[in-house]
Amino acid sequence: MVDDPSTVKALLTIAGLTVSDDELARFVRLHPVLRAQADGLAFADVADEEPAVRFDPQIGVAG
Amino acid sequence: MRERSELPVTIADAAAELRAGSLTSVELTGALLERVEAAAGLGAFVVVLPDSAMAAAEVADAERASGIDRGPLHGVPLAVKDIIATKDAPTTANSRVLAPEWGKGVDAPVVARLRDAGAVVVGKATTSEFACGLPDPDKGFPIPRNPWNPDHSAGGSSSGTGVAVAAGLVLGGLGTDTGGSVRFPAAMNGHTGLKVTFGRVPKNGVVPLGYSLDSIGPMARSALDCALLLQAMAGYDAGDPCAAAVDVPDYASALTGTLDGVRVGVPMPYFFDADGLHDEVRTAVLDAVEVLREAGASVATTVVPHAKEAKDANAITMAAEAFAYHRHDLATRWADYGRHTRMTLGRGALFSAFDYTQAQRFRSFFCRELAEVFTSFDVLVTPTWPFPAPRIDDMASEDHVLAPGFVGQWNLSGLPAVAVPCGSSVGGLPLSMQVIGRPFAEADVLRVADAYQGLTGWHLRQPQVTATPAA
Numbered sequence: 001m002v003d004d005p006s007t008v009k010a011l012l013t014i015a016g017l018t019v020s021d022d023e024l025a026r027f028v029r030l031h032p033v034l035r036a037q038a039d040g041l042a043f044a045d046v047a048d049e050e051p052a053v054r055f056d057p058q059i060g061v062a063g
Numbered sequence: 064m065r066e067r068s069e070l071p072v073t074i075a076d077a078a079a080e081l082r083a084g085s086l087t088s089v090e091l092t093g094a095l096l097e098r099v100e101a102a103a104g105l106g107a108f109v110v111v112l113p114d115s116a117m118a119a120a121e122v123a124d125a126e127r128a129s130g131i132d133r134g135p136l137h138g139v140p141l142a143v144k145d146i147i148a149t150k151d152a153p154t155t156a157n158s159r160v161l162a163p164e165w166g167k168g169v170d171a172p173v174v175a176r177l178r179d180a181g182a183v184v185v186g187k188a189t190t191s192e193f194a195c196g197l198p199d200p201d202k203g204f205p206i207p208r209n210p211w212n213p214d215h216s217a218g219g220s221s222s223g224t225g226v227a228v229a230a231g232l233v234l235g236g237l238g239t240d241t242g243g244s245v246r247f248p249a250a251m252n253g254h255t256g257l258k259v260t261f262g263r264v265p266k267n268g269v270v271p272l273g274y275s276l277d278s279i280g281p282m283a284r285s286a287l288d289c290a291l292l293l294q295a296m297a298g299y300d301a302g303d304p305c306a307a308a309v310d311v312p313d314y315a316s317a318l319t320g321t322l323d324g325v326r327v328g329v330p331m332p333y334f335f336d337a338d339g340l341h342d343e344v345r346t347a348v349l350d351a352v353e354v355l356r357e358a359g360a361s362v363a364t365t366v367v368p369h370a371k372e373a374k375d376a377n378a379i380t381m382a383a384e385a386f387a388y389h390r391h392d393l394a395t396r397w398a399d400y401g402r403h404t405r406m407t408l409g410r411g412a413l414f415s416a417f418d419y420t421q422a423q424r425f426r427s428f429f430c431r432e433l434a435e436v437f438t439s440f441d442v443l444v445t446p447t448w449p450f451p452a453p454r455i456d457d458m459a460s461e462d463h464v465l466a467p468g469f470v471g472q473w474n475l476s477g478l479p480a481v482a483v484p485c486g487s488s489v490g491g492l493p494l495s496m497q498v499i500g501r502p503f504a505e506a507d508v509l510r511v512a513d514a515y516q517g518l519t520g521w522h523l524r525q526p527q528v529t530a531t532p533a534a
Contacts, residue, residue, distance in 0.1 A: 008413065015386075015412035016394030026406060030461055031413055037375035038418040041425040051423030052430070053275070056304065 007031070070094055072523065074234045074288040078135035081127065088120035088127075088138030092183050095140050099185065099232045102528050105213065106198075106205030107226040108142070111186040115151045116140065119183040126181070135291045137181030142227045142236030144220075145187035146194055146270040147171050147279065156270045157192045157204045159399045160392050171268020172300045173237065173279050180295040185233050188223030194244055194272045195220060195385065196404030197458055208455070209251060210526040211492050215452040218251030220244040224282045225252040229493075230528045235283035235292050239266075241273040242381050243448075243470030245280040246482035246497060250447040253484045253493030255512060255522055256282045257289045258470075260503045261477035262307030264293075265300030271388055273381040275305070276474045285522050286481065286512035290314035293505060309503050317506035318513040322360035325511065327352065328440030329362060333370040337467035341450040347486030347494040348446045351515060355444070358514040367436055367443065370472055373429045376422040377471030378464070383419040386411020406461070430476050437501050442511050445469045447495035451488040469497060479505045483512045484521035493521070 005028045012019060012027065019027065070091065071077040080086035096113050123138035143149055146156045148166030155161060170178065178184070189207045191197060197219065198206045207222035209215040210230040217226045221238025225248025228236060238245040240258040249256025257280045264279045271277060281292035294315065299308040329335070329352055335345055356362045367373075386393075389408050397405055436443070449467050473480040479500050486494035500508040516522050 011412050012409070015390060015409075017409055017412055018394075018397060019409065023406060023409075026461065027409065027413065030410070030464065033464055034379075034410060034413050038379055038414060038421070040372055041376055041379075041418075041421045046421070046424050046428045049424040049427040051420050052426040053423050059304070 070231070071234070072231060072525065073284050074135060074139050074291050075285070077139055077234055078137070081138050082132065088123040088183060089117065091138065092116050092120035092140045092185070095185065095232060102230055102232060104208070105210055105226050105230060105528070106189055106207040107223045107230065107232055108186040109145045109155055109157060109189055109204060109223070110152050112151055112184060116183050116185045123181050123183065133179070133181035134295070136177065136295055138183060139181070139235070140183045140185045140233050141177060142186060142188040142224045142233045143174060143184055144190050144224050144236070144238050146190050146239060147174060147237055148268040149174050149184060149187065151184065152187050154187070154270065155204070156194070157190050158401070159202055160396055161270065165270065166268065172265045172302060173268070173296050176295050182295070188221070188227055188236060191220035191222060192401045192404040193270060193389070193408070194239055194241060196401055196407045199401030199403060202401050206455070209452050209492070210528050211253065211452070212490070214454055215492060216251060216455050216458055218248035218452065221248050221282060225249055225254065225256070228252070228254045228282050228284060229526060231525055235281060235288050238280055238282045239269060240278050240280050240474065241276045242377055242474055243468070245282055246447050246470050246480065249282060249482035250493065250495030251452040253521070253524060254282065254284050255286050255289050255481060255483055256280060257293065257481045257505065257509065258473060258479065259293065259297070259505055260307070260479045262305050263309070263479070263503060263505065264296045265303035265306040267300065267303040273384040273474070275384060276377065276381055285516055286483070286509045287315060287318055289481065290318060290509050307503070312506055314506050314509060317510050319510060320514055320517050322355055322358040322511060322514045325360045325442065326440045327355050327360045327362045327511070328365040328436065328443045330367040330370070330443055330445060331364045332366055333467070334367070334445040334469055337449065339449050339467045340446065343451065343486070343488050344446045344449060344494050348444065348496040351485040351496045352444055354515055354518050355511060358518060360511070365436060365440065365443070367472070368432050369429055372425065373472040373475050374468040376425045376429070377475040379414055379418055379422040380426070380475065382411040383414050426475055433476050433478070441500070441507055443499040445497045445499070447482040447497040451490060451492035451494060473499055478502060479508050481508045481512045483515060484524070485519070486521060
C-alpha cells in the first residue's frame with residue numbers, strides 16, 4: 001500500500017530524516033499524490049526515450 | 064532629494080535621464096534607499112547596502128562625468144536575490160542552515176557582469192528559504208509582503224526582488240527560476256519577469272535547488288528593461304558546466320513594437336480549462352491575446368500534450384535534485400530549516416531512482432513534443448499563475464502540489480518564458496500572462512511582451528506604498 005504510514009516512515013528513515021508525528025501525517029497524506037504523479041510518467045510513448053541527462057567525461061581533466 | 068513621482072520608473076527612462084545629465088546616480092540611488100527604509104515592513108530585503116551602493120553610484124557619476132558610458136545599466140540601482148553570491152554581503156538563502164562563508168565573498172559571474180555594466184547593487188533581496196518553501200516567521204528573516212495588499216503573498220521564491228521592483232524600491236533585479244520562481248513573484252506583484260533558456264545565463268555562484276532546472280532571470284517593470292538586463296547577464300561562462308556557448312543577440316533591437324508575422328499559439332486544454340484556474344485570470348489572459356492580435360500577430364488555438372505530466376516531472380526532478388543537495392543537512396539539522404521548507408525538501412525522500420530516471424525520459428519525450436508544437440508557432444501564451452495572490456495566512460506548502468501549474472513545464476523543457484502583467488483582480492491584485500518561446504528565443508518572447516506593453520499600461524501601474532517600518 002503506497003499510502004501505508006509504515007511505507008512513508010521507512011522511506012524517511014532510510015533517508016535519515018527524523019520528523020514529528022504531525023509532519024509524518026502530512027507526508028503520509030501527500031504520498032499517494034506524489035506516487036500518482038511519478039507513476040503517471042511511465043507510459044508507452046516514453047519507453048524508447050533516453051533520459052535527458054548528459055555528462056562531460058573530461059570533467060577535472062587538466063588542459 | 065527628488066519626490067517619488069519625479070523619479071523614473073523604468074530602467075530605460077532612468078538611463079535616458081542619467082545620460083542626459085538631468086539625474087545622477089547618487090540622486091537616484093539615495094532616493095531609492097530612502098524608499099527602501101520607509102518600506103522595510105514589506106520585507107523586500109535581507110540586507111540593505113547603503114554604503115557600497117552610494118559608493119558605486121558616486122563611481123558611476125564620476126565615470127559619466129569623464130565621458131565613460133557603460134550602457135543603460137550605468138548607475139542604475141538593482142536588487143540581487145539572496146541565493147546569489149555577492150562580494151559585499153554574505154549570502155544567507157534566508158536560512159539558518161547555509162554556512163555563513165558560502166560564496167567566499169566573491170561575486171557570482173552574473174553579478175560581476177552587472178557591475179561591469181555599471182549597475183548599483185542596493186541589497187540582497189528576500190527569497191523563500193533555499194528558493195523553495197514558504198516564509199517561516201520563527202526563523203528571523205523578513206516576511207515578504209505583496210505591495211498591493213500586505214496581507215497577501217508576494218509569491219516566491221524571488222519574493223524580495225519582486226516586491227522591490229513592484230514597489231519602486233529598485234528599477235530591476237535578479238531572481239532565479241527552478242519551477243516558476245521568477246515568474247510567480249512577477250505575476251503576484253505585477254511586473255515583468257523573464258525565465259531564461261537553461262544555460263543562457265551562467266548559474267555558478269548561486270545556491271542550487273534543481274541542478275538541471277535552475278536559471279537566473281531578470282525582473283523589472285517592462286519587457287524592455289528585462290532585455291537591457293539580460294544583455295548584460297547572458298553569455299557563456301566556463302565555470303558553469305550547464306552554460307551554453309550560444310551567441311547573444313541584441314535583445315533591445317528585437318523589440319519592434321509590432322507583431323507582424325508572429326504566430327501565437329494558445330494552448331486551451333489544461334492551460335485554460337484546468338480545475339482551479341480563476342475566471343479572472345482566464346479572462347484577462349484571453350483579452351491580452353486579443354491585444355496581441357491587434358498588434359499584428361496571427362493567433363490560433365493549439366494543444367501542448369502532456370502539460371500536466373510535464374508539471375509533475377518538473378516537480379519530481381526538482382525534489383530529487385534538491386534532496387541530493389540537502390539530504391545531509393536535513394538529516395542532521397531538520398529543525399533548523401523552516402517548517403515549510405523542510406516539508407518541501409523532504410518530499411525528495413519519497414521518490415525512487417526509477418522515478419527520477421523516468422522523469423528524465425519523459426523530459427526528452429516532452430521536449431520532442433514541444434518542438435513539434437513550435438513548428439506551427441513562434442510563441443505560446445498561457446496564464447502565468449492560476450489565481451491572484453493568496454492571503455499569506457492561507458498558504459500551505461502542500462497546496463501547489465495539487466493546484467494546476469503553468470510554469471514548471473518550461474523549466475523541464477528549458478524554454479524561455481516571460482511573465483507579463485495583464486490585468487487586475489476585483490480585489491486589486493495583479494494578473495499575469497506568460498509568453499513562451501523556442502530555446503534561446505528570449506528575443507521573441509520579449510518582443511511579444513514589449514508589443515503588448517506598448518498597447519497597455521498594466522506594467523506601469525504602481526501600488527501606493529505607505530511607510531511600513533520593519534515589523
